[in-house]
Amino acid sequence: MDDKTIKENLGLMRDVLISHVPFAKAIGMEILDAKEGEAWMRVPYDDKLIGNPDTGVIHGGVITSALDNISGVAVQLSLPERMAIATLDLRIDYMKPATPKLDLTTHAHCYKVTRNIAFVRGTAYHDDISDPIATSVGAFMLAANRSMSPGDAAEAGLIKKAEG
């Protein structure tokens, strides 16, 4: 994917994966940057996202939602064209509580795409990615709605062939 395609894709990601996704809008998700197979997103701090009323720390579910969403964006940015994808699983490790009042930043990297599956790692942090609040690993099913067999779809160039 060249820079122009990434820029076009980024516009598309904003439209398709954020502005048209009711829940992404509801919690104020905002794409910060993107490149091939990688994306960054912000979730602004808001009182409605609080999970612990004693401390004002946001709910773990906000982090799950942000990591799930940005992981999906990273998968889309690693595919040759838009297709329906479905999350198969997502594992979140919570390293430390988020700091109240600070915005949440998430980054995801789709590091491997096979015929049927995309593998993604994600990180949630405030300012420093090396000091994570949570990390995630997820697997996504590609072309979740296709009727064509995966082999035929790969032959037709609809999906990348598995490497190795």
Added chain:
Amino acid sequence: MELLKQAREAGTKVDLNALIDAIPYAKFIGMEVDQKGTEITTVLRFDHKIIGNPVLPALHGGVIGSFLETTAILQLAYETGGEVLPKPIDLTIDYLRSGKPQDTFARARITKHGRRVANVHVEAWQDEHTKAIAAAHGHFLLKPPEET
């Protein structure tokens, strides 16, 4: 947390409806508790804002994850009677079917309850209890009483 502390001091179980009302994010995603005796079922009321895929349409995976996590936390708060909310250490979510735009239900089971850590399994379903749309298992940190 005041509610949990009061229940502990009174030697009673925490009022889960009051507890869920005190968690802003649980209210925001539209969670409720349906309690029959000691059986706790959580309910995620359908609302347009929890949609993740407007084309299908399907519920947002993150909301389903949030719902499962909160169900586990409520079950732990109820059964362990701690004074603070259990903190998630890790959570693995399996997405089994797409979440249809309707109410979703969930139940949690504590697989292992240690002194500091508990392992919990949670399942969410819509029409049929036996057809789970998602399942999760995770570890939660419970603060031992002397530390709270």
